[in-house]
Amino acid sequence: MVSVKIDSVSKSFGNVQALKNVSLEIANGEFFAILGPSGCGKTTLLRIIAGLEKPTKGRIFFDETDVTDVPAEIRDVSMVFQFYALYPTTVYNNIALPLKSRGLSPSQVHERVEEIAKLVGIENILNAHVDRISVADKQKVALARAIAKQPQLYLLDEPLTILDPVSRVIMRAELKRIQKELKQTIIYVTHDQIEALTLADRIAVMNFGVVEQVGTPLQVYDYPETVFVGWFLGEPGMNFIEANVEPDVLKISGKTVLREREVFEDLRSKGYERVLIGFRAEHVKISKTPSTYSNGKGVIEGVVRVVEFMGTYYVVDVESDGAEFKVKIDPRSFSSSSIKEGEKVWCTIPLDKILFFDPNNNKRINIGGSNG
Numbered sequence: 273m274v275s276v277k278i279d280s281v282s283k284s285f286g287n288v289q290a291l292k293n294v295s296l297e298i299a300n301g302e303f304f305a306i307l308g309p310s311g312c313g314k315t316t317l318l319r320i321i322a323g324l325e326k327p328t329k330g331r332i333f334f335d336e337t338d339v340t341d342v343p344a345e346i347r348d349v350s351m352v353f354q355f356y357a358l359y360p361t362t363v364y365n366n367i368a369l370p371l372k373s374r375g376l377s378p379s380q381v382h383e384r385v386e387e388i389a390k391l392v393g394i395e396n397i398l399n400a401h402v403d404r405i406s407v408a409d410k411q412k413v414a415l416a417r418a419i420a421k422q423p424q425l426y427l428l429d430e431p432l433t434i435l436d437p438v439s440r441v442i443m444r445a446e447l448k449r450i451q452k453e454l455k456q457t458i459i460y461v462t463h464d465q466i467e468a469l470t471l472a473d474r475i476a477v478m479n480f481g482v483v484e485q486v487g488t489p490l491q492v493y494d495y496p497e498t499v500f501v502g503w504f505l506g507e508p509g510m511n512f513i514e515a516n517v518e519p520d521v522l523k524i525s526g527k528t529v530l531r532e533r534e535v536f537e538d539l540r541s542k543g544y545e546r547v548l549i550g551f552r553a554e555h556v557k558i559s560k561t562p563s564t565y566s567n568g569k570g571v572i573e574g575v576v577r578v579v580e581f582m583g584t585y586y587v588v589d590v591e592s593d594g595a596e597f598k599v600k601i602d603p604r605s606f607s608s609s610s611i612k613e614g615e616k617v618w619c620t621i622p623l624d625k626i627l628f629f630d631p632n633n634n635k636r637i638n639i640g641g642s643n644g
């Protein structure tokens with residue numbers, strides 16, 4: 273297994289700049305996810321790491337070795353794609369072929385096929401033709417074949433996207449188990465935040481060819497460095513509202529929502545008169561009884577616009593003088609009769625769950641103390 277260093281990589285296709293100065297370091301044995309919306313450059317980056325695409329600028333290193341000009345065939349990586357491409361033969365042969373080409377003896381091949389099949393959970397279908405197995409099993413065979421190559425690096429490009437929702441959840445858990453046993457470096461491309469958050473040791477969140485943030489799942493979720501990362505992660509994404517900073521209070525549309533001298537002195541000393549406040553829907557407490565701001569919490573008055581039942585939770589859209597935000601509520605602490613559309617509500621947010629962003633560049637402002 274290897275570590276991977278991506279050093280200032282850019283890639284253009286004609287006028288399209290698919291990657292803009294991307295730098296990342298992936299540690300030995302790390303499960304590293306590249307997460308972002310469609311078209312953000314994830315696949316291009318993976319293909320550059322595999323050697324299937326050349327960067328316009330920048331270098332790629334495996335451990336200390338510069339592999340930028342090393343052809344794909346000798347980079348010793350295994351790729352698993354969204355659409356598996358299997359040999360039209362039995363499951364057994366699909367796993368055995370890479371082993372044979374590595375020069376293993378027939379008995380070694382047999383032993384290893386059984387080992388890998390067991391690891392991936394396909395030991396019962398070894399004799400089946402790949403045309404006759406389920407989509408989820410086909411993806412498992414693709415993974416087993418990748419493992420049989422015993423590469424120094426695994427590259428997975430949306431391997432679960434093709435599966436139905438139920439198989440996807442099962443395979444996600446399986447992948448996590450397999451990775452724990454494999455203990456290999458894996459780079460995993462996905463647009464699915466749940467996959468990235470549940471599987472990865474660290475995540476790079478990308479947007480428009482740029483890496484917006486790299487961090488552990490908790491870091492990127494709790495302390496997004498940019499508005500995009502806050503918005504992209506979470507269901508629903510983070511709320512953002514523009515607010516005015518006064519010497520000791522924060523106001524939204526002229527109404528005080530937070531009184532916290534230290535924080536606002538800090539913001540004003542940094543030159544901010546306006547900021548974006550960011551907070552997650554699940555950190556808001558909604559109430560029909562009036563509440564006022566006090567130390568350690570902010571209060572936003574508003575009117576309920578929409579109440580949506582999402583199965584395991586409710587999302588309430590609240591409007592406050594033109595600003596809108598979402599509140600997430602556990603059904604156990606909510607009866608749909610209690611909060612109705614059109615009603616006035618008071619929404620409380622703990623100060624340590626409020627982040628501040630620069631409205632000019634959409635980056636998070638570091639506040640001394642609890643704000644990351």
Ligand SMILES: Nc1ncnc2c1ncn2[C@@H]1O[C@H](COP(=O)(O)OP(=O)(O)OP(=O)(O)O)[C@@H](O)[C@H]1O
Pocket residue numbers: 285288289290308309310311312313314315316317463
């Ligand atoms: N061979 C190519 N020729 C021209 N443009 C390309 C090529 N490959 C990718 N692009 C463009 O580069 C940008 C990034 O594409 P890429 O496939 O890397 O994104 P992605 O994040 O993987 O998206 P998706 O999840 O939809 O595959 C897109 O605008 C895409 O149209």
